[in-house]
Amino acid sequence: MFGYYISLALRSLRGTPILSALMVAAIAVGVGASMTTLTLNYMMSRNALADKDDVLYALQLDSWDPHEARNNPSEMPWQITYKDATSLLRSDIPTHQVAMHRWGGPVNRDDSEMRPYTAEARVTSRDFFTLFDVPFTYGGTWSSEADNNPVYQIVLSQETNEKLFNGENSVGRTVNFNGTPFRVVGVIEHWQPSPKVHDLNNGDFLESAEVFIPFGLHRSLEIYPWGNTNGWLTEDIDSYEGYLGSEYVWVQYWVQLDSKEQLERYRDYLTGFIREQKQQGRFPRPLKFGLSKPSEWLVLNEVVDDDARMLNWLSLSFLLVCLVNAVALLLAKFLRKAPEAGVRRALGASRKAVFSQHLVESGCIGLAGGLAGILLTMAGLTLIRHLAMGYMDRVASMDWLMMLSAIGLAILSSLLAGLYPAWRISRTNPSIYLKTQ
Amino acid sequence: MLELRPILSALWRHKISALLIAVQLGLTLAIVGNATVVIQERMDTIARPTGVAVEDIVTANFMPIPKDYDRMEAFRLDLDMMRQLPGVVAATVSRAPLAGGGSSAGFHTKPNQEIGATNSATFRVDEHFIDALGMRLVAGRNFTANEIREIGRESTWQPDTTVITQQLADKLFAGGEALGKSIYYGGGDHPMEIVGIVERNLGPWPNSPIAGNSIFLPMIMDTQWFDYIIRAEPGQRDAVAKLLQEKLAERDPRRVVDVKTLEEQLNRSYAGDNTMITVLSGVVGLLTFIVALGIVGLTVFWITQRQKQIGVRRALGATRTAISRYFLLENLLIAASGIAIGVAAAQIFNHFLASEFDQPALPLSTTLTCALILLGVSLAAALVPALRAANISPATATRSV
Structure with a gap:
């Protein structure tokens, strides 16, 4: 029966090509517009750390100005000071913990003709790779002494290893970074979370670091971070040591706490830590710290911005208009065929048979609209990638789930649109048409 | 009917x-x-007008490859070289506005204040900055060459004079004359006299609420990399950009050089x-x-x-x-x-x-x-x-x- 309805539907659609094309176009445009923004919102709100969402926490300490809270939704600075980071690293409560920030500089090799280029770096404590589940292709992370002492070891991203060593196992080789020779200890697999939940201060959808170096190098290299440095206190800083000891916040901090009990202990530890600092005249604001799960961290940092969310609503209303349009056109089309019915x-x-026959016809229009809608969505996403000038390259793309959703959305909307017209036509009184024939 | x-x-x-x-x-x-x-x-x-000659400006920066590199000497040689190039009207050493990178700070009109600062973007510049950016000086004077101080990264030195935008002048001294008055960085007590006012400069972040508040300080700081702003003769921008990339690398190949047009960076900001x-x-x-x-x-x-x-x-x-x-x-x-x-x-x-x-x-x-x-x-x-x-x-x- 279903097959018969489909052949009837196709025949009927061919009978009114212009009206049918209009309906398919309306559904396709509606689906295309809403899927473009839905895909953007879906990709922008992905959580690369979903697997460890229950155990990872982004840490914030409220060390800010006594006169006003930090101007962001969390009312605390996103990052912490260097001196607090080094103190917290000494705690043995978290299973893993990471203090890190963005940096960069020229990289090259002495034994190669290749042109030096500027690489984005992450200066981080050694737990970075275990905490964020970053798999290694070759080698591994540096030794634990590198978190406190100058150890010139470097981990390369897969892309960097490709550029510098053609993808060979480069462990043990030497690369120059910012004019200093570093020994390669590891090469990670391709790892580009987007949004890069571990670092939401430096372009949420941009590339991850290209090289990783230990957190113990600050003093020997006099590293001034790239990315945000914020301060509230006016301090006379006349040496690098003074900079490290200042109230400037520029270090991102994450901890892994595997159990409730561990979490509680760490909360107590942080409370104690801040109390201690208050006694030394620091942390002038009311005692406050933040431990946010990755999913909460993404929301707090407003990764899906107002523009994207507004576009989402706008395009859903767009789809609604297209639906109303489809209802009107379907009604017109079905009523024209009333004599046939x-x-x-x-x-x-039976009424039911006439109803389902017409609903199948609507579904066919939806399927065609959905397929065309996928093409329109892809065109829309390409346009957005182009307009955003590279910033959205990692989020403006469609996966299989989104393609299936596009077709699902199209069929669902067309069935919804067909409901009333099909019901209406199934109520046709046969006698009228028999008389006039 | x-x-x-x-x-x-x-x-x-x-x-x-x-x-x-x-x-x-x-x-x-x-x-x-x-x-x-x-x-x-x-x-x-x-x-919105940016206050600078966006269409004619090329920006460049260099990052040295060797560890012990005399950046202070390099930038002087670079500037001398760039100013001689055909098609170049003016060149200066400063972060470019509108490109999304820079610093900001709070300023007061009285010394030793704790609250009520007016936030503003800050630019470290030399005496060529008004010309190189194509800005218009509406009151007072430009910096003179001997006001420009070269300092190390950790210096606490603060300048005695400053040039600010008209918008910031109006905000700091509502209704009054800003020229000749002093402003104070952070909660400090070091007066910086406003010697000049430029018509407009949107600052590093055109979409920020403080866009248009800009302060120019007569100083050059030794940092990991140096930024240049070069204004070309009208229509010569792309030729100048190409020439700069070539000449900067040629003058000293021991560094990574990056040359861009300001227009491209502004488009990126928008x-x-x-x-x-x-x-x-x-x-x-x-x-x-x-x-x-x-x-x-x-x-x-x-x-x-x-x-x-x-x-x-x-x-x-x-x-x-x-x-x-x-x-x-x-x-x-x-x-x-x-x-x-x-x-x-x-x-x-x-x-x-x-x-x-x-x-x-x-x-x-x-x-x-x-x-x-x-x-x-x-x-x-x-x-x-x-x-x-x-x-x-x-x-x-x-x-x-």
Whole structure:
């Protein structure tokens, strides 16, 4: 029966090509617009750390100005000071913990003709790779002494290893970074979370670091971070040591706490830590710290911005208009065929049969609209990638789930649109049409 | 106007279809009105004058490859070299505005203040900065060469003089004369005298709330990399950019050099706004198109349904104009009621967008303009089918009875 309805539907669609094309176009445009923004919102709100969402926490300490809270939704600085980071690193409560920030500089090799280029770096404590589940292709992380002492070891991203060593196992080789020779200890697999939940201060959808170096190098290299440095206190800083000891916040901090009990202990530890600092005249604001799960961290940092969310609403209303449009057109189309339905009814087709036949026809329009809608979505996403000038490259793309959703959305909307017209036509009174024939 | 009654009674028989068209138009108006106001706001943002010669400026920076590299010597040699190049009007050592990178700080008009700072972007510059950026000095003077101090990264030295933008001057000294007054960095007590005021400079972040507050300090700091701003003769920008890349690498190959045009960086800063403008314009265009198609489809359908009726009216003496007018009037009735719903819907939708997503308020004039345009589109969409209806022959009435 279903097959028969489909052949009827196709015949009927061919009978009114212009009206059918209009309906398919309306559904396709509606689906295309809403899927473009839905895909953007879906990709922008992905959580690369979803697997460890229960155990990872982004840490914030409220060390800010006594006169006003930090101007962001959390009312605390996103990052912490260097001196607090080094103190917290000494705690043995977290299973893993990471203090890190963005940096960069020229990289090259002495034994190669290749042109030096500027690489984005992450200066981080050694737990980075275990905490964020970053797999290694070759080698591994540096030794634990590198978190406190100058150890010139470097981990390369897969892309960097490709550029510098053609993808060979480069462990043990030497690369120059910012004019200093570093020994390669590891090469990670391709790892580009987007949004890069571990670092939401430096372009949420941009590339991850290209090289990783230990957190113990600050003093020997006099590292001034790239990315945000914020301060509230006016301090006379006349040496690098003074900079490290200042109230400037520029270090991102994450901890892994595997159990409730561990979490509680760490909360107590942080409370104690801040109390201690208050006694030394620091942390002038009311005692406050933040431990946010990755999912909460993404929301707090407003990764899906107002523009994206507004576009989402706008395009859903767009789809609604297209739906209303489809209802009107379907109604017109079905009513025009009322005599045919009247004859079918007179020949014994039940109301239900007429209803489902017409609903199948709507579904066919939806399927065609959905397929065209996928093409439009892809065109829309390409346009957005182009307009955003590279910033959205990692989020403006469609995966299989989104393609299936596009077709699902199209069929669902067309069935919804067909509901009333099909019901209306199934109520046709056969006698009228029999009389006039 | 005598036709209103028959139109209304005919519409009543097609109330669902008519309602659907009206609802479509209403929703469309709600969306189009709100999209338009956002588009307008973003276009105004982009159209703001930047205060600098965006089209003629090239920026460059270098990062040394060897560890012990004399950056202070390198920048002097670079500047001497660049100023000699053909097509170069002026060159300076400073971070470029509008490109998204820089620093800001709070400033006071009195010493030793803890609260009430005015935030401003800060630029470290030499005496060529006004010329290199193509800015206009509206009061006071530029820095002189011997005011410029070269300092190390950890120096606590603060300059005695500063140049600020007119906007910041108005904010710091509301209603008063800023020139000759002093400002204080952070909660400090070191006075910096305002010796000059430039007309405008949007600062590093054109979308920031402090855009336009800019302070220029006569100092050059030894940092990991050095930025240059080079203004080319009009039309020479791209040639100068190419030449710079070549000459900077040639003068000293032991560094990574990056040359860009300021225009490209400004476009990057506005990429989000440009995306919104294009996407929303697309939404407005497509939506209007879809609605127009819907109206064409439905009008055609009604006319075919009422072919016989039209034939009878024609046979009874109705003119072609009368037939066309009937359908246009019918369309006008539906559209007008839809748009009336839409004006209200637009305000409700706007209230939601404004409170949830911080979007601009929708003025009634914008809604009404959009309403008029939509009404026109709706009438235009009905026009062709209505004219064709007038061509139905009176003989139709006599057929197939």
